[in-house]
Amino acid sequence: MNDQPQSEVNPGMNVDARLAFPGWIRLASILAVVIGAAAAIIGFLTAPVVESWLWLVVWFLVFGGAAQGVLVWAAIFGVAQARWTPAVNRLGHSTIGFLPIVLGILVVLLLGVRFYVPWVWNPLPEKAAWLNIPFMIIRNLAAMALMVLLSFILVRWSLEADAAVARGEDLSRNLHYRLNSVAVAITIAYPFVFTLISYDFIMSLWPTWFSTMFGPYYFTTNIYMSLAVLVVMGVLLGSHLRVGRYLGPDQFNDLGNLMLGFSLFSMGLFFAQYLTIWYANLPIETDFIIFRYLRGPWVPLGWAAFIIGYVVPFLLLQSRTLKRRPRWLFWVALLVIAGVALERYVLVVPSVMYALDRPGHLLLFPVSALMGLGFLGALVLAVLAFLRRYPAISAADEALKEIYDREEEVLV
DSSP: OOOOOOOOOOTTOOTTOOOOOOHHHHHHHHHHHHHHHHHHHHHHHHSOHHHHHHHHHHHIIIIIHHHHHHHHHHHHHHHTTOSSOHHHHHHHHTTGGGHHHHHHHHHHHHHTGGGTOHHHHSOOGGGTTTSOHHHHHHHHHHHHHHHHHHHHHHHHHHHHHHHHHHTTOOOOHHHHHHHHHHHHHHHHHHHHHHHHHHHHHTGGGSTTOOOTTHHHHHHHHHHHHHHHHHHHHHHHHHHHHTOGGGGSHHHHHHHHHHHHHHHHHHHHHHHHHHHHHHHTTOGGGTHHHHHHHTSSTTHHHHHHHHIIIIIHHHHHTTOHHHHTOHHHHHHHHHHHHHHHHHHHHHHHHHHHHHHTTOTTOOOOOHHHHTHHHHHHHHHHHHHHHHHHHSOSSOHHHHHHHHHHHHHHHHHO
16 A cells, blocks of 8 residues: 555544434333343243253354444455545444453353253263363354454554544554454354354264264354344434435445345355265264254244245345335344344254253243343443443544555556
């Protein structure tokens, strides 16, 4: 990148736009946190303990994956030098305050593995090198802590770059290089970390099952759901952020196109992992999929998750008109989130119910399900706190866009 002086920020952009929202949203979020905490206490004291633990695992996978996923998209857009994403990037950064909560919930889950992990009850000597509690705690804490640390570094350096631009300073080559480096590190680390999460909190719950395709499938569907979360955040917060054309039909159309591509890719991986096991003639490894999608009481829920989260959005997203209308795209994004969340439930719960010889137990203790409200409330509070404190548009992103434009003109 040339060390050219950074030009003034586009006058049509309100770089200091901050979130202005009704006070009742904050109160509702606090109430949701209180309800979630109360549900957790009631669930762990009155319900079968394993059911409350399983709800905690499901909500950890859903909300933890979404919060980290949207920030990963900000990193990906940075690496790709995307020029249409200044407002989208800042939405991705806004979940940073929720990540310490995710890390804290992970610690709780790791300390409670004896209550919900079948291989702890019935150890498998042939897999003891991997399936043992100390190693599980160490690898997951190290991996997630690394992911959270890289995320904090990315957001901090992005805000430092914004402050430098606001002071009228040049966006130096060194700062730009550092931002790109940490964005690349996050983009590379993410598949490894969330593959590990999928192995330990989903695959190991059915310890005789193994699929080399499951890790890629899990983090792909997680990044797919995160796109839908970005759409929901953009629609709900866009009017309050006052960012105008930086979060308009063109940006939503691009997000919709990405959702379309990832819905197709996710469905491909879904069938690929089953075909690989079937073609290799490994019947013991097909049980996990057969129990959820071909035979048994979980089949309706399994296919409902697949149709709601993947098939229907894929068909609807064929429409360019829909993708350019944020309110329409909003409902498709909600379908994606609901479908993937239901899929997480179907991936986690049947394994433990099968191990407990309760294969037909479809609905866990419903009060414990309200723990999800606590996660949602905490996430909303973290996002609102960030967007109230920092501008909704990254001035550094806008400055980089102008630098890239000038470099292209020189090359032409």
